[in-house]
Amino acid sequence: MAPKTAKRLIKDTLADLTKENFEKFIDELLDREGEPRVKRNQLEDKSFIVVANVLVSTFTELRAPAVVVELLRAIGCTGEATKLENEIGGRSSYPGPSDTVRPSVGPGGGCTGDEEMAPKTAKRLIKDTLANLTDVNFKEFIDELLDREGEPRVKRNQVENKSFIVVADVLVSTFTEPGALDVVVELLGAIGCKKEATKLENEIGGRSSNPGPSDTVRPSAGAEGGCTGEHFVVKHRAELIDRVSNIPSILDQLFEKKVITQETYDEILAITTTRDKMRKLYSGPLNAAGYEGKEVFYKILEEKESYLVADLKKKK
Structure with a gap:
């Protein structure tokens, strides 16, 4: 041949x-x-x-x-x-x-590579990090990026419905390579992806020096184990249903923060037992509210049921 x-x-x-x-x-x-x-x-x-x-x-x-x-x-x-x-x-x-x-x-x-790796570029680190996020967490990352305060800002049409490759390019072109790394760490922390944020920090080492709006990563208090871990209110669902007592006050705040509608508020409040109220809250509104809704619920629990939350945290 x-x-x-x-x-x-x-x-x-x-x-x-x-x-x-x-x-x-x-x-x-x-x-x-x-x-x-x-x-x-x-x-x-x-x-x-x-x-x-x-x-x-x-x-x-x-x-x-x-x-x-x-x-x-x-x-x-x-x-x-x-x-x-x-x-x-x-x-x-x-x-x-x-x-x-x-x-x-x-x-x-990668493909089949097992050679010793040279340091990756900042853009490659960001792309690899975003590629490993679940679809849900990637969407939360985009939402957090669009809501991020301070300049420069990223426009919605630059990142919405775009691939992780395009988003990484936008991050680097907007914030520069060193600045983009810090922004990604900050946003990962903000959506509760603590493990992913820590991994990226370890990979970039001393190469990233431009801080984002805050000096520290803002991990989600309710998220346990980063992106791949269960949220606190999901992990402790059974015990929260059994032990939460201050339902009317919790419903008031959930309604005020638009996690539940007036119709749902009235419907749950009309239920006779506390446990059934909690089951109804879990079966509909909390599932529909997604990660952000669970975070709001968690923060309300911290305020209204602080001793219960503290006790459940010990059971990690």
């Missing part, structure tokens, strides 16, 4: 990537430093065949394979990079923008 052309090798390599890793490859290519540069509209939402053609037309057949190897290693696909290197043999000699390849493992461990 005759040797494959460089374009065919690139197409075969890109065709074997998972959808997630192909998206990372495109993202890394768009972020690549040095000339020539590839434009976003040449790659976004394009097939691996089109991307391979763009790579060859931009970097030439001789140079494009080396660029692909560089980018594969940058997204943690070291196995694929090594395979391509072996296939191209001595035909590719043009190095990437840096003398060393920047391996990095994104969410899910």
Whole structure:
């Protein structure tokens, strides 16, 4: 069999990537430093065949394979990079923008890479962090970002219904790389993702120096275990139903803060027993209110049932 052309090798390599890793490859290519540069509209939402053609037309057949190897290693696909290197043999000699390849493992461990990792860029750290959030937590992150006080502000049309890759780009372009890292840590804390915030802080180490509006991360008091943990009011549902006594006052505040409607307020208040009132509150309004509603309920419990909350906290 005759040797494959460089374009065919690139197409075969890109065709074997998972959808997630192909998206990372495109993202890394768009972020690549040095000339020539590839434009976003040449790659976004394009097939691996089109991307391979763009790579060859931009970097030439001789140079494009080396660029692909560089980018594969940058997204943690070291196995694929090594395979391509072996296939191209001595035909590719043009190095990437840096003398060393920047391996990095994104969410899910990248492709097959197990090499020692060089430090990730701030943008890559942010993208990996956002990629690991659940859909619910990612939406809460976007909401918190849009509600964030202080300048500069992010516009709704920049981030609403956008992917984590686009949101990371917006964060870096708005706050700069060092500033964006601090903003992400701040927002993760604000939505209760304490573990994710701490992990990112540990990864950035001393590289981030621009504080957000507050000097400390604002973890959600009701969230237990960060994004992946149960909320306090969910974890202790059974005991709260059994032991909460000050229902009328709690309902007053839930109504005042628009967690429940007037109709729901009247309906629950008309129920005879305290336990049934609490069951009704849990079965409808609290489920519908989501994370934010649970936070409001938790804070009301801290005020109205402080001894009960303190006792339940000891049972973690």
